[in-house]
Amino acid sequence: MAEKFREQAIIIRQEEIADDIYSMWLRTEHIAEYAKAGQFISIYCNDGSRILPRPISICEIDKADGALHLVYRVAGKGTQEFCKLHTGAQLTIVGPLGNGFPKKSQKAFIIGGGIGIPPMLQLAKELDCEKQIVLGYRDELFLVEEFKKYGSVYLATEDGSAGTEGNVLDAIRENGLSADIIYACGPMPMLRALKAYAIEHDIECWISMEERMACGIGACLACTCQSKNKDEHSNVNNKRICKEGPVFRAREVEF
Amino acid sequence: MAEKFREQAIIIRQEEIADDIYSMWLRTEHIAEYAKAGQFISIYCNDGSRILPRPISICEIDKADGALHLVYRVAGKGTQEFCKLHTGAQLTIVGPLGNGFPKKSQKAFIIGGGIGIPPMLQLAKELDCEKQIVLGYRDELFLVEEFKKYGSVYLATEDGSAGTEGNVLDAIRENGLSADIIYACGPMPMLRALKAYAIEHDIECWISMEERMACGIGACLACTCQSKNKDEHSNVNNKRICKEGPVFRAREVEF
Amino acid sequence: MNTSVNIAGVTFKNPVMTASGTFGSGAEYSEFVDLNRLGAVVTKGVANVPWPGNPTPRVAEVYGGMLNAIGLQNPGIDLFIERDIPFLKHYDTKIIVNVCGKTTEDYCEVVERLADQPIDMMEINISCPNVKEGGIAFGQDPKAVEAITREVKKYAKQPVIMKLSPNVTDITTMAKAAEAGGADALSLINTLTGMKIDIHRQQFALANKTGGMSGPAVHPIAVRMVYQVAQAVDLPIIGMGGIMNAEDAIEMILAGATAVSVGTANFTNQTVTTEIVDGIEEYMSRYGVDDVCELIGAVHE
């Protein structure tokens, strides 16, 4: 049984690294020690009018320092509250939650789209194989330098302001890239396209999915996704993104 | 029409001066300038789960410095929130609200009981007459030194740990005090006793009353008290404590 | 950009009104808010004679809201006509007078007195107990809703808004009953009945034991009921219930409300009504909405 902790984390530092995109480092007592690439944590609001946790994926893990790096987009009142906090402020967090990415040795595509880019950084750091990192943005770039440390980075932007004009698959084609396994996180249309690409090229494909959550630990059945086969726990064709996921074999889930 | 303002006040300093009794100085833009002894302000909570203002009586007014002194008891989650705030923190406040004490020249009793003591301090400072200040506490004293600057102070404590053992009337009798007018704030039983005392001695008596409030400005009719005669505004025998009060002629109100 | 809306032939400069009982007749809030900027002022319920209301405590704060049991204290229709209506006539806003009563006759008496007054609409509060029917609220029985609507309409010279109670199994049956009785418009929701107990004194927080719950806590229930009623009847709806900001107001309009009333939020922020007027305009320009009416019931799957 995976170890999970509820802690008062302390903000080491926070900065806005792109429009409405914030980078926050948190000091944790135990969570960083147990966290794996591709897992997430639940962050609780200090304001009593918001009672549900915000699931935020883990961008980097510094086990030596017991620190977690989170990069999130301000999407509502909860993240609005988080982004205003300064060094030393406390946040109640629970984690590590979900299952991370498997780490295989084949030549890999590490693909991130938009706010799906951050969770791929720790994986890029840990994977020991030939890494082709493909990052898709609307326009403004972030975390690119961090990714360059761990592999060759290819960019795609919707407005063509950097790299290939278009999406990550356009970048893959334009650069004539290929790989034997895909690890990806990003918007649904991107994940659908990558699933199709993986089937077409008959390669393994692991994707990290997102859904509205309540408990974050698998009890409430809010954040389900449809599974190809009957799930052992639910006894229906549904898997819990917070528990069986957020990382799934693309072939196993219908979306 | 009395001037009222909604402002972001800044905490100059705050300290606990007795068990669960806090002393807070606020810097205001306009409110201190217009405030009178006996008025109150509405303080809003920062936590969204609490939507109603807390009415807090004004203890001292520093017009030169644009500052207000509040002394309040932590009685619930709202005041719990306020007492944790430090110098520099902001609070949304509205005021000055209600009508203050009239200022007559007769020999006066200035009487406070419990958390009804603070609102009498600014009046003690402003009254220009012979002042006999009678303060009633359960046990722990606060603000006594401040009152001593403005008149002769007589104490009553329920446990007899200071001054007369008993209530403010016991102190008045024990010290053989008399006056031609009463100004008072405190618990209902004390105010009832003072009303009876004033009628018996046929002297003027002004009391400051308390009730649960919502709007704080006279619109919602939550904080009413019964009046002896039909009230001009309500057209029934009810007066609004936040608007016609909180200070009333004891004879005008039934309680 | 058009922000005006029309309800039963009355044109409002914008869809933002005040909720009855939270704004008096506007005098107190006029120290903070320019009443000329409001679509309408909906006045506190007035009866045929003065009512003293309930004993105190009359209000209690609850999580994300409040309970009130004011007991409809009001100065009676005579003083109201003599003082409150003339006060509001000084402003360029519409006047909607909320009417309360203990019997059908009470309501009709007030409505008749108001018939020749310079007001724009009347809102009938049917959440009051019907003393002749053992105290169950008019608004909790479809037959009573239809009957009181029909009676009131006989005396009304201005369009009549029936204000529905949310404390019912099916809000649409009440809406249909009001429509059948001849209502010109509906407003909802009135407060939800709640209770708070002080665990230290082991006593009720309100002298009346129960009180009407309002504030942001009830907003999702109000949005649901407004949506259901908008699907069920053809009458214009004034949506209310926990509207704290422009976002909440727009949500209510998208659910099917032609206008909104802002109530408890006034206690939290004295100038919230005009801030909502501004916020709706900002939303319209941001999304290129030329006419606020395009937003009414525009929610889709």
Add this chain to the structure above:
Amino acid sequence: MNTSVNIAGVTFKNPVMTASGTFGSGAEYSEFVDLNRLGAVVTKGVANVPWPGNPTPRVAEVYGGMLNAIGLQNPGIDLFIERDIPFLKHYDTKIIVNVCGKTTEDYCEVVERLADQPIDMMEINISCPNVKEGGIAFGQDPKAVEAITREVKKYAKQPVIMKLSPNVTDITTMAKAAEAGGADALSLINTLTGMKIDIHRQQFALANKTGGMSGPAVHPIAVRMVYQVAQAVDLPIIGMGGIMNAEDAIEMILAGATAVSVGTANFTNQTVTTEIVDGIEEYMSRYGVDDVCELIGAVHE
């Protein structure tokens, strides 16, 4: 100090239970909470066959609460009996199985399967739509409440708790109907129906359009209904609805509940249930209450 309570002959070590649907069958929360410290675990609703539930999004946060439209996804009674009951039998706590269905036959089938199982009580969720009666919930019609209670009792070998819906005009008529049908206890409130609209996408926040509202926002309505039902029937009540801490739990007990269920609060604080157990004990020692039963319905004016 006695913290144990008795409901229909079953003794619970303390009055703190989990609310059905928020705690699964306990496995996930057992990583945070010692289930042995709970009065009972009330499991997520189980049907005669597996249910896939609703499309997502299934939840939305609202002010001081949340909406859910999970759609009663459940693995079906067979796997539940094979896996979930044996899991809970490892703990020293009582087991209350919540039952859902689409028809009276569905309910009875599940209750019959549970009759010979080592569980302590059953809780019947009658807020599900009755597909044979046009989809109105069993719990919104007194006749349906009495009928389903009577039917279920024919098959039940354990005491039966009927879980009431708050989306009704008069909760006491539903409570009396359940009592007339032979219910051994009542639990209330289930969720209030609410709606949220995303004003930027102009779409419903939930795929199901409406959802059940829970959380501290609904607590005052739950306290009011528990109080009303406690005055109206002689059955023991399990009170629930927005209980976030010991104070809320004690408030519910003072209103007339013999025990309380804690639901949405588990999402905010994984260890809230045991904190409430501790908090009730602290309250009892602070006020010299020797037996928690002295607090049941102890509110006074």
